[in-house]
Amino acid sequence: MSNVVIEWLTSQFGERVLTDQDSLEHYGKDWTKKYTPAPTAIVFPKTTEEVQALVRYANEQKLALVPSGGRTGLSGGAVAANGEIVVAFDKMNNIIDFDAGDRLVQCQAGVITEQLQRFAEDNDLYYPVDFASAGSSQIGGNLSTNAGGIKVIRWGMSRDWVSGLTVVTGKGDILELNRGLVKNNTGYDLKQLFIAGEGTLGFITEATMRLTRKPKNLQVMVLGLSHFDNVMDVLKTFSKTIEITAFEFFSHQAMSHVLAHGGVAAPFAEDAPYYALLEYEVVSEAVEEEAMAQFEQAVEAGWVVDGVVSQSEAQAASLWRLREGISESIAPHTPYKNDIAVRPSRVPEFLKRIDEVVSAEYPDFEIIWFGHIGDGNLHLNILKPVDLDKDTFFSRCERVNTMVFDIVKDCGGTISAEHGVGLLKQPYLPYSRSAEEIAYMRAIKAAFDPNNVMNPGKLLAAGEAV
Amino acid sequence: MSNVVIEWLTSQFGERVLTDQDSLEHYGKDWTKKYTPAPTAIVFPKTTEEVQALVRYANEQKLALVPSGGRTGLSGGAVAANGEIVVAFDKMNNIIDFDAGDRLVQCQAGVITEQLQRFAEDNDLYYPVDFASAGSSQIGGNLSTNAGGIKVIRWGMSRDWVSGLTVVTGKGDILELNRGLVKNNTGYDLKQLFIAGEGTLGFITEATMRLTRKPKNLQVMVLGLSHFDNVMDVLKTFSKTIEITAFEFFSHQAMSHVLAHGGVAAPFAEDAPYYALLEYEVVSEAVEEEAMAQFEQAVEAGWVVDGVVSQSEAQAASLWRLREGISESIAPHTPYKNDIAVRPSRVPEFLKRIDEVVSAEYPDFEIIWFGHIGDGNLHLNILKPVDLDKDTFFSRCERVNTMVFDIVKDCGGTISAEHGVGLLKQPYLPYSRSAEEIAYMRAIKAAFDPNNVMNPGKLLAAGEAV
Numbered sequence: 001m002s003n004v005v006i007e008w009l010t011s012q013f014g015e016r017v018l019t020d021q022d023s024l025e026h027y028g029k030d031w032t033k034k035y036t037p038a039p040t041a042i043v044f045p046k047t048t049e050e051v052q053a054l055v056r057y058a059n060e061q062k063l064a065l066v067p068s069g070g071r072t073g074l075s076g077g078a079v080a081a082n083g084e085i086v087v088a089f090d091k092m093n094n095i096i097d098f099d100a101g102d103r104l105v106q107c108q109a110g111v112i113t114e115q116l117q118r119f120a121e122d123n124d125l126y127y128p129v130d131f132a133s134a135g136s137s138q139i140g141g142n143l144s145t146n147a148g149g150i151k152v153i154r155w156g157m158s159r160d161w162v163s164g165l166t167v168v169t170g171k172g173d174i175l176e177l178n179r180g181l182v183k184n185n186t187g188y189d190l191k192q193l194f195i196a197g198e199g200t201l202g203f204i205t206e207a208t209m210r211l212t213r214k215p216k217n218l219q220v221m222v223l224g225l226s227h228f229d230n231v232m233d234v235l236k237t238f239s240k241t242i243e244i245t246a247f248e249f250f251s252h253q254a255m256s257h258v259l260a261h262g263g264v265a266a267p268f269a270e271d272a273p274y275y276a277l278l279e280y281e282v283v284s285e286a287v288e289e290e291a292m293a294q295f296e297q298a299v300e301a302g303w304v305v306d307g308v309v310s311q312s313e314a315q316a317a318s319l320w321r322l323r324e325g326i327s328e329s330i331a332p333h334t335p336y337k338n339d340i341a342v343r344p345s346r347v348p349e350f351l352k353r354i355d356e357v358v359s360a361e362y363p364d365f366e367i368i369w370f371g372h373i374g375d376g377n378l379h380l381n382i383l384k385p386v387d388l389d390k391d392t393f394f395s396r397c398e399r400v401n402t403m404v405f406d407i408v409k410d411c412g413g414t415i416s417a418e419h420g421v422g423l424l425k426q427p428y429l430p431y432s433r434s435a436e437e438i439a440y441m442r443a444i445k446a447a448f449d450p451n452n453v454m455n456p457g458k459l460l461a462a463g464e465a466v
Numbered sequence: 467m468s469n470v471v472i473e474w475l476t477s478q479f480g481e482r483v484l485t486d487q488d489s490l491e492h493y494g495k496d497w498t499k500k501y502t503p504a505p506t507a508i509v510f511p512k513t514t515e516e517v518q519a520l521v522r523y524a525n526e527q528k529l530a531l532v533p534s535g536g537r538t539g540l541s542g543g544a545v546a547a548n549g550e551i552v553v554a555f556d557k558m559n560n561i562i563d564f565d566a567g568d569r570l571v572q573c574q575a576g577v578i579t580e581q582l583q584r585f586a587e588d589n590d591l592y593y594p595v596d597f598a599s600a601g602s603s604q605i606g607g608n609l610s611t612n613a614g615g616i617k618v619i620r621w622g623m624s625r626d627w628v629s630g631l632t633v634v635t636g637k638g639d640i641l642e643l644n645r646g647l648v649k650n651n652t653g654y655d656l657k658q659l660f661i662a663g664e665g666t667l668g669f670i671t672e673a674t675m676r677l678t679r680k681p682k683n684l685q686v687m688v689l690g691l692s693h694f695d696n697v698m699d700v701l702k703t704f705s706k707t708i709e710i711t712a713f714e715f716f717s718h719q720a721m722s723h724v725l726a727h728g729g730v731a732a733p734f735a736e737d738a739p740y741y742a743l744l745e746y747e748v749v750s751e752a753v754e755e756e757a758m759a760q761f762e763q764a765v766e767a768g769w770v771v772d773g774v775v776s777q778s779e780a781q782a783a784s785l786w787r788l789r790e791g792i793s794e795s796i797a798p799h800t801p802y803k804n805d806i807a808v809r810p811s812r813v814p815e816f817l818k819r820i821d822e823v824v825s826a827e828y829p830d831f832e833i834i835w836f837g838h839i840g841d842g843n844l845h846l847n848i849l850k851p852v853d854l855d856k857d858t859f860f861s862r863c864e865r866v867n868t869m870v871f872d873i874v875k876d877c878g879g880t881i882s883a884e885h886g887v888g889l890l891k892q893p894y895l896p897y898s899r900s901a902e903e904i905a906y907m908r909a910i911k912a913a914f915d916p917n918n919v920m921n922p923g924k925l926l927a928a929g930e931a932v
Contacts, residue, residue: 101811146651173902182841183807183883185612186898192658196651284750341649345567375648417649432652436639443913
């Protein structure tokens, strides 16, 4: 069976089919450490029509396809652990069209986030979606997981920048959805289903993305705070009069890892238990004055232990490294990641309740908190003790999952704010979506992908065997 | 049959059931003049659970339900012309919850747009979706048609302000979708299907809407222009350096009707064939200086014949009336409305081609152009000559529809930018959506509303009889 498939793939894609062991391992996984990659083959299409041919063949042969972008996902959405064919978008990395007046850029799915950001900058515009993995992640993957990141509070999620999508559905149809229009009220907005759809309804092959005005002068302020509640106080008062472009939070423990990793200095002589990083656009002197007035007020209120404001772009970048370096600096400790969110106003209660449970259950584990607190989004990272084996560590973490997710549910939150569901969160979906919602999702899946060939087992449980 | 139904309705809703002829006519239609209302009864639920009971009964009895908000729609989406039961949301007009920190307000579907705008203002915040019918239209209707309006260029469509929806699906399930979260990547974003879904999948009963910072000082500039291309020149150059909050266009003919209607003065001593209205937020003196510099440049370039800038809120409001008064002033002329859009960059070619066709086909009709040109959205209004009867007029207009829509299709545009499809545009849907897209829409409809009880015949052709 497998030989017949590989013969067909080779007849269609020639050298753009890989089956060597190294490639199978490399392209069969994402940044989730849990799964063992075991795809049958990796294919590199160059056009939407080639993707369509693949999907049609998969329907005929009842094969499973897994889409693969930059493989920076954290929920196993791009993992191929069951003999699937990986459809890698690396060779679909061209910018197809650009209109400066409409501020629209049409990309193939394999365009890398940073490539799009640079293209925008070269044209004196701005693509505001940004996160630590922007140098590897691809637009198709970003959209399939509705990537968020560090600028959501001002500029929203990836979803908010999509003006058109070309997709190949699970039935093998090519749909050109919305075609870059600002307004188009002609029925159900189908492109929304493919955004955050994790490739389970179809694969995104092209996207028309909106760009925006380049921010003029982004200033960064880092504050050391005594109590977590003060982080929320600062958020509340600053956002009343200043249009914040980012508001990030990290614990001292999180920052310690970045400092130990090297290349960046501690912001203050004295440590604080919590830190907040604010960014805002200095469109006028009045904004800068207002920010300084707010800062002084926060000091007087006793919220702030110490603070620093960037005086140059270089200094702003250096302050950002305190926050953006966290994921990389804790990666060697095999972190067990949770990406949870509630409404911002509920964050203090939420963090306190979870911290209590986690501290009680893992007295011997190091717990790292950071996140996009302005969006109510917290990253809870539990680090593996050096002397514990990976399987025992992960199974102990998973045991506490349901306790954490009970609190998430009770606080009206979500078990996945921006990482998606994939394989990792799939068993926990009912903590965030009702049985009725999941039933409608299944019906939609059946309409677009009746043979369950598109990324089966991700997001929704596998159901019937492929 | 009808008696049994009315008995059941009365047993459940008491005096909140109307069957008198005046009410049937009043609640059975929207602003579309074409259809003759003929509902069986009007029901006024007060809660989501009452709507659910109605939908379940409709499924048992195979009845058709039509949702009714402010009935300001222009595509017949809320018309009940076939013995349907009208579900009017007038008694579900409470603001349920508000959180100033999260900037979220939870409304029942019957809250009026202006009521929400005022609530936001009273809390020193802003709900930016605005249009001429804001005094009557309801949030549920706005969302079901994804209402746009005059501030889309800066603040987007209604869709962009939805943070949560409670809906009753056609199967009678209550879904609480997203619950006000900023980030929530846990599968298909089902709320997006109900936005612009025109009540065909389910009825929206509650919505959690985002509010934003109140703009500080909105200045309005009206320019008289010699050529249509200059409208686009002004849009292009101004939007490069100024964050425009509105950019509207109207012809001299459109403005003449507003002036004849009374209550507002001509902006200039000398007439111009075209006018542009710009609005922008004066966050600093620099913005005002930049706007004046742009204006002078536009005069030097020969684009602008004359111009006026508002010096007060009252003057800004008065200038806005030149644009916002158009619909009301032409209403007595029984206008045949088209609401079409292309990408902004294609507008000049698009308008020229359509104007040629329309002028050739209707040499005896008055044609009024205006619209949200910054979004590529044009309102083409054809006025009925006084001595022509309504039926002949409409049938002559419809004959040219396909010629107009051929151009729309050829320019990659849409046959309905913001008015929706309803009954009026339903036969023309294939000009904007492919056969495959429509097939997927039908499959989604079948999943949410298998008995076709929810607003049947709107958006999608009726198919099987109810």
